[in-house]
Amino acid sequence: MxxxxxxxxxxxxxxxxxxxxxxxxxxxxxxxxxxxxxxxxxxxxxxxxxxxxxxxxxxxxxxxxxxxxxxxxxxxxxxxxxxxxxxxxxxxxxxxxxxxxxxxxxxxxxxxxxxxxxxxxxxxxxxxxxxxxxxxxxxxxxxxxxxxxxxxxxxxxxxxxxxxxxxxxxxxxxxxxxxxxxxxxxxxxxxxxxxxxxxxxxxxxxxxxxxxxxxxxxxxxxxxxxxxxxxxxxxxxxxxxxxxxxxxxxxxWKMHSWLGIGPSAASQYKGYRTHNVPSIQDWLQGVKAGKLIYRERTPITPDLLASDSLIFGLRMGEGLDLNALKQRFPQKNFDRYTDLWADLLDAGLLTQSGSRIALTRAGKLLADAVARRIMELE
Ligand code: SF4
The missing domain is CATH 3.20.20.70 (Aldolase class I)
Known part of the structure; x- marks a missing residue:
């Protein structure tokens, strides 16, 4: 896509x-x-x-x-x-x-x-x-x-x-x-x-x-x-x-594509997450010779993109639409989060309206902890 x-x-x-x-x-x-x-x-x-x-x-x-x-x-x-x-x-x-x-x-x-x-x-x-x-x-x-x-x-x-x-x-x-x-x-x-x-x-x-x-x-x-x-x-x-x-x-935050250029810039582009080398001299040497020198280069899997979409989506005021996410990542098993959503709803940290979920004010204060729980389920 x-x-x-x-x-x-x-x-x-x-x-x-x-x-x-x-x-x-x-x-x-x-x-x-x-x-x-x-x-x-x-x-x-x-x-x-x-x-x-x-x-x-x-x-x-x-x-x-x-x-x-x-x-x-x-x-x-x-x-x-x-x-x-x-x-x-x-x-x-x-x-x-x-x-x-x-x-x-x-x-x-x-x-x-x-x-x-x-x-x-x-x-x-x-x-x-x-x-x-x-x-x-x-x-x-x-x-x-x-x-x-x-x-x-x-x-x-x-x-x-x-x-x-x-x-x-x-x-x-x-x-x-x-x-x-x-x-x-x-x-x-x-x-x-x-x-x-x-x-x-x-x-x-x-x-x-x-x-x-x-x-x-x-x-x-x-x-x-x-x-x-x-x-x-x-x-x-x-x-x-x-x-x-x-x-x-x-x-x-919607986990689309971005290209970062310049020393130390990060990208999510053409199937990879990359970090340019954090040194002007090394970066210059590379681009002048026609090659990009990365400090890190990791392939983006649909699984990774789907869980990051959940984590960042929950940071948005409007929350995220689980049905839309399922359509975007058909291969991802979203059932693994069912108990987590139930826990968060019970604790008053999450609201749900149809397929849309969003953090409450109390949930936003704990957004990092929610993100950790999502990552634990990977
Ligand atoms: S040192 Fe860091 S925080 Fe300060 S102006 Fe430069 S980039 Fe911004």
């Missing part, structure tokens, strides 16, 4: 490393950046050749795409547009508040970018400092004004919850500020402690502590505030105004 295709471009450059970040990124050097832009064109050619496929959505993430100069954005944007059948329906670019400039936003709009996503994390200056973020609340304000004054009407703000020392009052203040800015979309992720990050080290040394009960309360406060402000809770960590759900992420 052909599924819609999304294209992800990884821009692996950041001004500095945030304390919680485990993404592959480094500080840009001009020569390396120019070579990277050539490498991106070369990787696109390796995947697509002269076929120019229809790409529904494009997403530039990182790293910090907004660190690129406007002329570099033009180079990368033209490489993308030259490689695909026509302009994508949705094209998102991630921005860091400290590197937003009018000429960059104008260039992106000129290229056809129609969705912007700004990494705010929190509006609290002290908490930002604890996260090792480079920007200040003042820069967020300036960037927001610049983006809106350029005519952007589809903007996401990325926020974080359960930050070190964050109180209920601080979270409320963050969300109240975010809502007052009236963005079309808000992503709200819980801070995670990835190995090999400064925050993970602080956690393992006992310098910061997690508080699961407070985290659950923070989720409840945040979800209430956002829903009351008119945002649809369409995925566990994502909220939007009507018609502004992120199509690129929906395509991923």
């Amino acid at each position: 052909t599924t819609p295709l999304g294209l992800y471009c990884h821009i692996p450059f950041c001004a500095s490393t945030c304390d919680f970040c485990a993404f592959y990124q480094k500080q840009p050097q001009r020569e390396e950046l120019v070579a990277y832009l050539e490498g991106m064109r070369a990787e696109l050619a390796l995947h697509f050749g002269a076929t120019k496929p229809v790409v529904e959505t494009v997403f530039w993430g990182g790293g910090t795409p907004s660190l690129l100069l406007a002329k570099d954005m033009e180079t990368l944007g033209c490489s993308v547009l030259d490689s695909i059948a026509g302009p994508p329906k949705e094209w998102t670019v991630e921005l860091a508040p400290g590197s937003v400039r009018k000429d960059k936003i104008e260039m992106l709009i000129h290229l056809g970018v129609n969705r912007f996503s700004m990494g705010v994390q929190t509006f609290d200056a002290q908490v930002l400092e604890k996260l090792g973020r480079m920007h200040t609340p003042k820069q967020v304000d300036a960037a927001y004004t610049c983006i809106r004054n350029s005519g952007v009407r589809n903007l996401n703000l990325d926020l974080m919850l359960a930050l070190p020392g964050q109180t209920e009052a601080q979270l409320r203040a963050d969300l109240t500020t975010a809502i007052s800015l009236d963005p079309e979309h808000i992503s709200l992720y819980c801070l995670t402690f990835e190995e090999d990050t400064k925050l993970y080290l602080a956690l393992s040394q006992g310098k910061i502590k997690r508080n699961p009960e407070l985290e659950a309360d923070l989720y409840t406060i945040a979800w209430d505030l956002l829903e009351q402000a008119g945002y649809e809770h369409y995925e566990i960590a994502n909220f939007c105004k009507k018609g502004h759900a992120c199509q690129h992420n929906l395509n991923t």
Whole structure:
């Protein structure tokens, strides 16, 4: 079956490393950046050749795409547009508040970018400092004004919850500020402690502590505030105004196809899940020689795709339609989940309407545990 295709471009450059970040990124050097832009064109050619496929959505993430100069954005944007059948329906670019400039936003709009996503994390200056973020609340304000004054009407703000020392009052203040800015979309992720990050080290040394009960309360406060402000809770960590759900992420969560290009980019494409090598030099060496160097390459089995569709489908506000899933994966035995659905219904973690199941508010708070139970049944 052909599924819609999304294209992800990884821009692996950041001004500095945030304390919680485990993404592959480094500080840009001009020569390396120019070579990277050539490498991106070369990787696109390796995947697509002269076929120019229809790409529904494009997403530039990182790293910090907004660190690129406007002329570099033009180079990368033209490489993308030259490689695909026509302009994508949705094209998102991630921005860091400290590197937003009018000429960059104008260039992106000129290229056809129609969705912007700004990494705010929190509006609290002290908490930002604890996260090792480079920007200040003042820069967020300036960037927001610049983006809106350029005519952007589809903007996401990325926020974080359960930050070190964050109180209920601080979270409320963050969300109240975010809502007052009236963005079309808000992503709200819980801070995670990835190995090999400064925050993970602080956690393992006992310098910061997690508080699961407070985290659950923070989720409840945040979800209430956002829903009351008119945002649809369409995925566990994502909220939007009507018609502004992120199509690129929906395509991923629905387990369709996406191709990730650039060092460390992940793909689900042409029957394989792959991770490009997380090193600009190794990646460049490969694409220049006409071959892709992967850190990982695993065949996608229908079984794997079906169980991931269940796990990610249950994270959606609308839940998932079991009949549609059975039609998509006729070879999968879905009977193995019958007892699990019954348990979750009994525990008030799941609702069912016909063949559609969805997690309740209590179920969403336990979505990771539900996912583990699904995986145990594989
Ligand atoms: S800006 Fe984003 S990608 Fe860069 S270090 Fe910070 S969190 Fe990581």
